[in-house]
Amino acid sequence: MFFWDCDYCEGADERILARLIETNRESLPGYGSDRYCESAKEKIRIACASADADVFFLTGGTQTNMTVISSLLSSYEGVLTAASGHIAVHEAGAIENRGHKVLELPQHDGKILPEELRAFLVSFHKNETKEHMVYPGLVYLSHPTEFGTLYTAAELSDLSLICREYEIPLYLDGARLGYGLAAAGTDVTLPILAKFCDVFYIGGTKVGALCGEAVVFPRGNAPRHFFTRIKQQGALLAKGRLVGIQFDTLFTDDLYLELGKHAVRMAEKLRDGLKKKGFTFYLSSPTNQQFLVVTRDELARIASLTTYSFWENLDEEHKVIRLATSWATKETDIDTFLAEI
Amino acid sequence: MFFWDCDYCEGADERILARLIETNRESLPGYGSDRYCESAKEKIRIACASADADVFFLTGGTQTNMTVISSLLSSYEGVLTAASGHIAVHEAGAIENRGHKVLELPQHDGKILPEELRAFLVSFHKNETKEHMVYPGLVYLSHPTEFGTLYTAAELSDLSLICREYEIPLYLDGARLGYGLAAAGTDVTLPILAKFCDVFYIGGTKVGALCGEAVVFPRGNAPRHFFTRIKQQGALLAKGRLVGIQFDTLFTDDLYLELGKHAVRMAEKLRDGLKKKGFTFYLSSPTNQQFLVVTRDELARIASLTTYSFWENLDEEHKVIRLATSWATKETDIDTFLAEI
Amino acid sequence: MFFWDCDYCEGADERILARLIETNRESLPGYGSDRYCESAKEKIRIACASADADVFFLTGGTQTNMTVISSLLSSYEGVLTAASGHIAVHEAGAIENRGHKVLELPQHDGKILPEELRAFLVSFHKNETKEHMVYPGLVYLSHPTEFGTLYTAAELSDLSLICREYEIPLYLDGARLGYGLAAAGTDVTLPILAKFCDVFYIGGTKVGALCGEAVVFPRGNAPRHFFTRIKQQGALLAKGRLVGIQFDTLFTDDLYLELGKHAVRMAEKLRDGLKKKGFTFYLSSPTNQQFLVVTRDELARIASLTTYSFWENLDEEHKVIRLATSWATKETDIDTFLAEI
């Protein structure tokens, strides 16, 4: 049985574990002020071509989203997102729990369209009753999206221009960023993100780490006392080294990208193999998440070989499911799966 | 110039003002513990045929919604509403500010359909990832709705049954309840509301009072320490008498219903007159809010005679506007308007 | 029986009621955009000698405190107050409900001392662990305090200087401001408040109005979208005229000050009379609240004539109680009381 229902079924890349062991008995100061955190931050700044970037390490995705978003919004503001965005659906109301409305835009394979963002903002600011409404105060993107799709640099540029025109920050959730950066044909790089976003995070948990996300404010533009805000959200690790060492390793010798590339290659192999077998895909994803349209019979066959994520009922006879590869997927497993399906 | 853009353009029915003056120098205890509040509560209990009802007086609609809803929800729960519901659109995120997601159901002329409510709940509870989502914890209705429409007793019964099956309370926002109770053909009465709702409020501000809303928990089922919750939400008047005296007057000699009937009669006269003149209505409303579809020319004529509320652009050539009568609308003004339009 | 347990036992000054009646059938726009609100704001600006002041009308004291304080604080900040401050004790946790810690300073007859404020701030900023603590982000004063005492202009100046040095705003709760402005010997005036405070409110509820408080940002320094913040806190009246007309009346022909003076004169008469009878006072209050130290026998005599507020047990044999005069206190009642005690 394979475990392809998600990309967080295994522990961490062994190089990370090795570094944890090597450094284990070093006595280091707490709360992320140790030398490994510093080193990791510097490597991330270099990778982002953003010498002035503020970098912070948190533990998980929902935690990062709620901390960043609540720090950037005033009480009368909400966050704009695709209706399929993680914050709108699968974070148990963490954003609302911190006082803010999640304002939904139409999603197109998980993405928002610049023209629809603009239309929303134009319409809002023309609305005579807007003073009785929630102000749009931030735009949230995920990249890759919840459907595995990617923005282009041109789309990010367009979204960024609109945000700057309306003076609202642009935030990108990179829980699976490694798989996005490694995708075939993408022109989005870390420096591109640093250029167009006001804040984004580089996901570790789903890309080879035990836990950990790196928040980047590329122009040294972190909100005041962001450290204290992290503490207040319960997001500050006493042993900050745990995440610092992991990111220091991920950003050494391009490990982060390497892990991403492996997962993408596995996904391509899986997708191409399934297509040859006649399977149909719900949409075209260049990253590690692949969405299939399956009949009951097809699903039974798949389920006999691997775990999967149920996505939705497409119609009476078809379901959409997700298979996810990861940094840990074994090529021999893909081969076996394709042989046996 | 008439002022029909809304139903809160004038002060209060003169019988209310008279009572305020008569009682003005009486020394009364604060915070709603005075004899007028007690009397008003008792009259409301009788009108609702709910001898055990808990009744509380608050000042305005948004305040009432945020206090009731936040008192009934656990932190992991959100409130279900029609997408057009006041709490979803025009309360500046007051519900989210108190930590809760507003979960939108499709709206049909401002109403939700029992079958769509049930479908949502069935789907939610079958969802394998529901533990990562906001739980539906309360159903919010407005009656009349934001479109002036009304539920039938049968619909309320259906909604109530579903709520009880899923053990979530049913809450009805009666900001304009007087105009609903007075509508032609309605079979919804205060005892009906008390039977099917777990909590509802009787709106004063828009139905003849200076301010004030009466929250009714019909089976003595107020949340623990609701008084303190009201205080914590800044919703407790030191001079509680101000609202108590108003509701005591409104529920003397059926004044509340009388005011409602007047407004509805004025709305019917306006509607029938405009229909004869060839105007088209966006939907059929039996209450004081009337929604017209107008061309630019028609709007210009209307605007020369009265204020109005812009609702939406229907298409390139037509807009939807709202005209609202109220307890204070003068019949001679309607006559003049219809003569001159 | 007299009702001197508090200063909100009667309705409103009759000149206010008269104006409500005169204007009752005028059709006015909602939400405080009517001409009476505008007129009242302008009169307040003049009285404060602050031509650029932003003025907003809310309904009650707790509501005003929670709206102002939550609008001025960042999430990592708390509000400094005397331990006896209303927000620390008697607002049911409204400040914490909006996410902020109430940081207590020692109280001295209800006041904070500039030197103790400075010491707190110095100590906080020297604290090596301050990044794990709540930052002081606002200073809250009440004037008169909960003990009826007053700051001097020099004290306000000192407090203001400290606040500006530390870049935190100074907020003054004037729930009973009329009684403070009218006190014998005070050198604090509205222009003085406007000079030294960043925001304060002029209390109406306890000084002759049915309800209503006027928030003043004297240098046009209201937080962005304060109107929407008011709405979000459930503090926006549809019929804003209700408070606007009251303040317009209170600030016509110095009515506000006149009401204050009456109450203070009644308090002086009561205090002097009781002193002559041998009663002891807990502290010296120049305003409408008087605090007596009473034995069980003395209390019994007082309780046979008037209601009172229990304050605290001083020792086994003595209690502290409060008697409050108001704009509505009758001089003949004072005479009767002093004759019969």
Add this chain to the structure above:
Amino acid sequence: MFFWDCDYCEGADERILARLIETNRESLPGYGSDRYCESAKEKIRIACASADADVFFLTGGTQTNMTVISSLLSSYEGVLTAASGHIAVHEAGAIENRGHKVLELPQHDGKILPEELRAFLVSFHKNETKEHMVYPGLVYLSHPTEFGTLYTAAELSDLSLICREYEIPLYLDGARLGYGLAAAGTDVTLPILAKFCDVFYIGGTKVGALCGEAVVFPRGNAPRHFFTRIKQQGALLAKGRLVGIQFDTLFTDDLYLELGKHAVRMAEKLRDGLKKKGFTFYLSSPTNQQFLVVTRDELARIASLTTYSFWENLDEEHKVIRLATSWATKETDIDTFLAEI
């Protein structure tokens, strides 16, 4: 240079790291539903002699406190704690950020006294204005306290009886619990905690783990949907295995207690050695935290050998500092320190 300023300067016990490596490539379900989490929970239930206990794994102490406390309180309630409690001082207002006041009781070497708790509750419930105040809704203890001191079983029993009489839960913060359980002379065991507390947590981060705290509701009394509440607080790890495996190891072969005992033995050796050298202690702590009263000269000598935590200025000539041993402290370091001081 030694690092004794805190007990989280090193990584994790090597047996934990070994287990992480052994299990690293196992494919496991996410969010704490894996077999290691189950195994760890079962071992904790056995250690607590609480077969029905609900056990949850979170990542850090502030996060655990805010999640547990906000789940147990109604909106009108606050949490009682010693004024020195971690939640009152060093959690950046996390409790208030979730809407609740922290109600302070006097601290005695970090502890609260049962008689003072009772006095507070008696006084609160006799207070005529209590409906305008924050209700005490939970009692928070830390054990060991922030001063390294411990409750006795009899004290916990007394506190528990009071809490049950007033129907408020008793919560114990065991961030350093391992050092408390291992202390000489203590009669508090895990089953004792399970008997007297309604919820407590077993701290991992400071007792040999990389991160992680285990929350125990000993009578299966977790609040409804506690999993979703954890998610909403950003406290749910996708790779729940990370904490599960650590606690599974800590509760195998009494490792948790063994680590505690080592630290306590090191603390005793350090304390006894320093006493012999003439150093004075601020209070008597039986656990890993030792508080010294030092002159400037003494501090200089200490600072030349180890890091330390500054606690407070005792008087003009004396400071209080903390030295903390841990599971990782080397005995040879203690020897060297005592020889050189």
